[in-house]
Amino acid sequence: MSIYLDGHSTTPLAPEALEAMSPWWHAQAGNPHSPHLAGMLAAQAVENARSELASLVGSDPQELIFTSGATEANNIAIRGTALAALEGGIDRREIVVSAIEHKSVLSSAHSLRSAGFRIIEAPVTENGVIDILALERMVGDRTLLVSVMAVNNEVGSIQPLADIVRIARAAGALVHVDAAQGIGKVPFDCVDFDFASLSSHKMYGPMGIGALFVSSAAHVRPLPVLFGGSQEAGIRPGTVPTPLVVGFGAAARVSRSRLGTDATHSRTLSALFLEELRSRQVQFIENIPEPSRAPGSLSLRFPGNDAMSIIARAGDRIAISEGSACTSGKITASHVLLQMGLTEEQASETVRLYFSRYNTEADATEAALVLSQIVGR
Template sequence: MYMDNSATSPINPEVLDAMLPYLKEEYGNASTLYTLGIHAKRAINNARIQVAKLINAQDDEITFTSGGTESDNMAIKSTALAQLKTDNPKKHIITTQIEHPAVLNTCKYLEEFGFDITYLPVNEEGLISLDELENAIRDDTILISVMHSNNEIGTIQPVKQIGEIAHKHGIVFHCDAVQSVGKVPVDVEAQNIDILSLSGHKINGPKGIGAIYIKKGVKLDPYIHGGGQENSKRSGTENVAAIVGLGKAAQIAQENLDDAIKHNQQIRDAIIEKTTARIKDTYVNGSLDERLPNNVHLRFSGVEGESLILKLAQKGIYAATGSACSTHNLQGSHVLAALGITPALSHGSLRLSIGPENSIDDVDYIVDAIDETVGYLRSISPLWDNKTDEYIGDRFERPMDEEDEHCYLE
């Protein structure tokens, strides 16, 4: 049972079928003028339309990239580099403590060039404060970059209101929507998004392909220079087969979105309800209300997450835990640290991310496997008192210090 669709998702057979001709007989370079090239160019343009429809954009506002990481880098670095050309460059960017490393590490890199980054905190559910966002805006703020939903805990930010605040102050709003596109409705017009990042392999498309939406009127300098492909925004010979695959995946996601949301929510809610009811000291990380329909993120006191993942894999369940922020000092997930969860507790987390191949009929097996595995791991854990059946790790847990709270910078 593959339950790690937030890491990557299996390619849809229809997507693969759409790609195959462009890996075989339709192998032309889209920049050439003869028939093979014309066919490739048409295929790229059709995929651009399919991606645009998924997020309610215009097709000429879509630029293809190698994935979400490149799109995030392009959005932030290109905005920043444009300022360096001016006589009085503005160098302030606002983001959050729980962004994907593609955003956090890009912002950290820009600090080397004199940019000042504000990392907004979040509450215990992983949501930013709109008041704190507005209070953080300065005269030299050039960009607000806040993810649509978090890749670990699945919390969905108030994107529309964030965009409203940004536009009220004349600031560009970039949104990393890699985990949201194809999972929940994403509408760049209605949600006031100026730049958006998305990825193919999160929506049952191929790896190595993504896109960036750039609203008309928002100017970004070219990120990769060369032959002027993608309207000179991102040069390099186009990966036609992958672009076609992303387009087809976007089309399928759009057509099936309502059914997919219902399917995912049913499985998500059943897993959360049954697991929290059966297993003592089980907690849900993130918001229960503002949450991706395919995300389950649980925390088990007295359990080590990596052992939990390996044991579940032996039972045929592939899942994930919180990503390590710094393995050298055993800090936990930077996302969970931002929620105020101590390192020892954050290490006991489990992320299950649901896809179309999962079934409600699988839930009982999954919950049984988690119950059995957590019970075994607690029986050998020094943080669990088997006589009283209680978590005792808080007796040894050191208080969170500044290094823990700011491990998103590591």
């Protein structure tokens, strides 16, 4: 079995989450929106999980709306807020996003151009951090929403959210944070934001479940982007998947108790891995310096080596990701790396790794050994 270091895409499922989910698949399978006993028990389990998640992100439980994942949460936060502003007669038609956002943010925002919105992409520095001076020039009295991720999903760069909030608030703009890659890895508190998108499978929970934080103090409440029932405060229709929500809550509970421990563990393993590469005289470049990235996250360029070839040759021993993306069957350079100033060739030489809670020192050493046998020294 290969060593799993693809935590940018998904982290391993926590045993506690798996155990918590188990009875809700069969013995206690009830629709949480039904009035019978099984339904009421399921509803209570959902609310308990909502409270666990709220404790992790510093919100009121009723400010959390369960979704199918962070992609759907991003769509609701951006499209739903824009549509609510149109319906409410709010005369702000600009949305500012960073140029390295997840495609679900960029695509959601750009889809609103047909509705009369202007989408402004703020540049980032070579370290993958939003250019604050440029952002200040871009946010003004026409800005409805500023949307910036907490931690980049490809390179792990941590964004200066306090400065971003300060700039948005001074202009009277709403703030949305895509926190999918941040919760469970770095401290995160929703209190300063209007909206925040959360993901379960990025923090050791099950796939297929996420949440959107909607502040009770936000002066615009998103409209639903899907239509059906009135579940989840009328923002997200559809039957809530009790087992997935329970697993999400269990993962949140564990992450809250292990946040500092996990960060130290991941940081130690990534440092060991890099030292092992150096000791084997492997040539590499860190795209993001250690102080600017989430613990355990690495974006490495191996000059003269094609990332896809590295991944293919290492695939039966270590699972890692590349710095490119497949769009319509065509491999293209990562927009994140290009916005950071890398060339297409340099982007094609980049791989990304994440050392998670469940990796060991032996994993770090073995991964360095495998890569040293593949890439040029």
